[in-house]
Amino acid sequence: MSVASARQRATTVPVLGDGPANDDGPRTRSLLRFITCGSVDDGKSTLIGRILYETGAVFEDQLGTLKRDSRKFGTQGDKIDFALLVDGLTAEREQGITIDVAYRYFSTPQRAFIVADTPGHEQYTRNMATGASTADLAVILVDARLGLLKQTLRHSFIVSLVGVRHVVVAINKMDLVGYDEAVFERICADYRAATAALGFAQITFIPVSARDGDNVTTRSAAMRWYRGEPLLAHLETVSWENPEQDHQGAVLPVQWVNRPDSGFRGYSGNLAQGQLKPGDAVAILPSGRTSHIARILAPAGEVGNASAGQALTVTLTNEIDISRGDVIVDAARRPPVQQSLEARLLWTSEVPLAQGQRYALKLASAHAHATVSTLHFSIDVASLAPVSAATLAMNDIGKVTIALDRPIAVLPFAASTQLGGFILVDMISHETVAFGFVEAATAAPSAVASPGRTGRLAAFRSALQHFVGPAGSLARTKTAGTIAGHGITGAVLGVCVYGATESLGTALLVAAVDWVFRPLILSAASILAQRIWLRRDHRNRLASENVLGDGI
Amino acid sequence: MIALSHLQKLEAEAIFILREVVATCANPVLLYSIGKDSAVLLHLAMKAFSPGKPPFPLLHVDTTWKFREMIALRDETAAWLGLDLIVHINHDGVKAGINPIASGSRIHTDVMKTQGLKQALDAHGFDAAFGGARRDEEKTRAKERVFSLRSADHRWDPKNQRPEPWSLFNTAKKAGESFRVFPLSNWTEADVWDYIALERIPVVPLYFAAPRPVVRRGDAWIMRDDDRLPLQPGEVVETRMVRFRTLGCYPLTGAIESDATTLTDIIAEMRASQSSERQGRVIDHDGSGSMEQKKQEGYF
Known part of the structure; x- marks a missing residue:
């Protein structure tokens, strides 16, 4: 099949819907992903349940089940226990705690929201970190009666660690401290001081009562001293996009090689940052080879410009060996x-x-x-x-x-x-x-230095470090022993040479050369052998990955 | 920089997940159940691997009690897109006379759907199966991972799920283990309909209101799709304007009275609705934790 006809065939594979490009949706709303976190019993699930209920994301049949379950497992007496809306696993309902991240969805005319309700117990911290990793913003709950707890700080730290820069501190259970402004102010000051080093771009404090709905979706009548927005209004209007990302070079991690026939060879992946257009000069990492973008296929079809977040398949102007795991980047701004x-x-x-x-x-x-x-x-x-x-x-x-x-x-x-x-x-x-x-x-x-060279230098350094071992380790002790052993054998050799030649200078020279060069040669040989083994191992592994990567 | 809309973000995420499976699993399959979610999933798969075709077959586990219009659309779609379609029927179940009327919804679903699915996955050695399930459907599904690991006998362990930070899916598995993969995890029912409208994706006509023969059973209108549905004493077949929000086996799926004959009508009706889409599914109501139990046993 000729290249031209293959390409024609390739572009005429039908799509299920014959829809238009989806650049212009009927309602182009933005999407905010956020998490709720905080210590056990701070009322996270209650807060989410309350928001879901008040934004109409809970249906009548679900409400029926909820009322039944509230009587069976609930902790709110005759009131509806909103926490039971989100605690989905049987074990969670029985124990009344959240074990795993639950993702919930609701929307208002302004925005669509995905909320990850995350566990408060320390043993489930990894689930909390998972929920935070995809969040744009974190709502951290604090029990007004208890103030900051260790878990509040732990969660704040993990939230900052996984890259969340916008935080809302919801100081909950205000009803139980008599809606006291002084309590609220004290917790705000404590929190600011405790998290000063975490580098949050924005911290907003809101006094709420999740159980009664104060300052959740509507302004609280009991806390007129609070002049800010209720929680939901804040979530609807907050902006979180990082403006610095506009100036980053394009980075396209190659996820899969698309080779439906001999006429088409494309590289698929989601553009991690920056922008791409046909004609852009790109480098392939780690090899450092260069090429230019030929075509860009986006979900809506072939496009002249792609921006961060889009799922793409690109083709290049010349044939280069690229496989899954390689990264196509802006040639002028290469990551190390x-x-x-x-x-x-x-x-x-x-x-x-x-x-x-x-x-x-x-x-x-x-x-x-x-x-x-x-x-x-x-x-x-x-x-x-x-x-x-x-x-x-x-x-x-x-x-x-x-x-x-x-x-x-x-x-x-x-x-x-x-x-x-x-x-x-x-x-x-x-x-x-x-x-x-x-x-x-x-x-x-x-940015301009040969990445290959940097790679080799780093490789040598890391291999050497690996060989010497960390302080106090067995490897380090062994290394010290080996060096001492070399000293002794060098000295013995020197004595032998002196015995044979009776020339002190020659003996010292031979001993010194032996002492310096033998360990070097031995180490170099050992590192080389290790590198050869790793490369061979790596090649075997890659071969099997390539088979899958090409879509067989 | 063009900021992506909410639907474009969901689309990009789903395509990423589809490609990740093809790049890391040896023998994937797409569970095609013909409903609106499957239609969206298939549409996304066509986009993800364009200009080629999706490098995996479609699998339909046929309980033999699907609506006739569903089967027609299934065959038409597979032929039009030129994709391999595997239709699996649990013949042991058929021989044993399992059906939703005499055996009850629970046994019928277990034998014809869950056991049937396991048979098909084992017979073809599939190590990853895409499904159209969404986290907003049901509380247990809200806790499910995108890459959901199943043991060699297809069991799900809800307490020992792998964390999925960012979009880094841990795709390692042992021989015999497999993944159920849900690219539409973060979509809602509204997103699915908006996307269907936007991309003009064909769906089963049963989603649109039309005069259909139905009988009243409890709170639901059950459509008499063929004469295998025996009438109980006092029941009369009436013709009413009805449509379906969700499609399963016809004796187990309740229709709603509706005048929504277009996508715009459906979307408007859904936004005004006060009940969830799975209300029409009889099998979900066998007890509050029943979906969790079914999933542990290997149900999708």
């Missing part, structure tokens, strides 16, 4: 390619971190084998201070150095969620053991 990462980890597994163990890392569409070579410290969530740690247990947050078996394109998490957020997966149990957040790179890369 690294084989060693400085990162924060939020540990999500009951099995603690094992330094030196290999984990599977997934960052955007890239997969690599990762080893935590150094655990620098863990972070105390109440004081935000670093504390020394031997390992990370479930819900711990720590700063680590990670060595990878192959170079990948990354950006600091603060600059890019997509190229800075990753997960670690246990290779045997397949459990997701950690969420990771890339921090500013150690090997400062320049």
Whole structure:
């Protein structure tokens, strides 16, 4: 089949609906994703249930079930227990707590909302972090009677860690403190002081009573001293888009290679940031090869311009070997390619971190084998201070150095969620053991420097670091022993040479050369052997991925 | 920079999920149940892999009690799009005489749908199955992951679900394990209809009001789609203007009285409605936790 006819066939595959391009919806509303979090019994589920009810997202038949369940499991006496609207699992209803994230949907004429109701119990922190990771804004509940609790601060920290920059602090149960303004003001001041270091762009405080609906959807008559908007009105009008993202270079992680026939070879993925148009000069990372964008297919068909968030398939002007895990980027603004990462980890597994163990890392569409070579410290969530740690247990947050078996394109998490957020997966149990957040790179890369070279330098450094081992570790002790052993063998060789030549100078020279070069040659050979093994292992693994990536 | 609308964001997310499965699973399949959600899912799949075709077949688990108009649209759609369609019927169930009238909704759904689905997935060795379920449908579904891991015997463990931060789906699985994948997780019923209207996606005519033969059973109008539905004493078949908000097996799906004959009417009616779409589904009402139990047993 000729290229032309293949392309024609390719473009005439029918779509189920014969609809127009969906650039202009009937009602173009924006979408706000937010989470509610806070300590146990702060009334998160009650608040969500109340909003769902008052925005008409609860139907009559569901209300019937709710009234029945309120009598059976409820904690509000004869009143409707709105928490039962969201606590969907039997175990949750029986225990009266939220275990897992529940996603709920409602809309007003202004906006569509997706809300993640997240658990308050510390043991379910990973579920809370999951809900927060996709949120644009967090509503943090505080019980007015209790003020800030450890869990309030922990959640605020995790919310900031996963990249949420807009926070609403809903001070709940105001009815139980006599709607006292002084209580409200004190909690506001405490919260501002406690979270000053977290870098939130905006914090809004609202006094509410979720149970009675004060300041939830309507202004409270009991708290006339509060001059701000009720919670729902704030959520309808708040703006959260990060204006800095307009100026970022295009980043398209290649998710899948679309090759329906010999005439078409496209690279599919969602544009993580920036914009793309046909003719743009692009680089492929990690290889660093360059090309230009030929065509862009968006959901609505072929387009002349694509912006961040869109699901695309692009073709390039020349044939380059690209597979899943590669990243197509603006050639002038390339993210660094690294084989060693400085990162924060939020540990999500009951099995603690094992330094030196290999984990599977997934960052955007890239997969690599990762080893935590150094655990620098863990972070105390109440004081935000670093504390020394031997390992990370479930819900711990720590700063680590990670060595990878192959170079990948990354950006600091603060600059890019997509190229800075990753997960670690246990290779045997397949459990997701950690969420990771890339921090500013150690090997400062320049936009124009050859990424290959930076990659190699970082690779050598990380391999050396891996070989020497972290302070106090068995590997470090072994290294020290080996160096001492080399000293002894060097000295023995020197003595032998002196015995044979009776020349002190020659003996010292031979001993010194042996002492310096032997470990170097041995280390280099060991690192080389390791690199060859990893590359071979990597190639075997990639081969199987390519088969899938090409859509067979 | 053009900010994406709410529907464009949902569309991009669903396409991402569809591609992620094809890139990481060996043998995916799309569970095509012919309803409006399946129609949207299939439409998105056509877009995700354009200019090629979706690299997976469609699977319909036929309980033999679907509306005739559904079966007609199913066959027409598969032929028109040129996609492989696998129709699976649990013949053991048919031989045992299972049907929604004599056996009851619970046994019929378990044998013909849940067991039938497991048979089909096992027979073809599918390791990932797309479904059109949405989190807004039902409380248990609100807690389900996008990539929902099932054990070798298809069981769901709601207390041990993998976290899904950002859009990083952990797609690792052991031999025999499989995923149920829900690209429409974050869509609502309103989003589905808005998208159908926007993209002009064909749906089963039963969603639109028309004069149809129905009988009153409890609170629901049951359509007499063929003469397998025996009339109970005192029941009379009437012709009424009715339509369906949700489509399942015809004796188990209640119609609503309606004059909504166009998409615009349907959307307007839905916005004004005071009851949820699954109200017409008999199987959901077997007890408050019943969907959770069915899902643990392997129901979609």
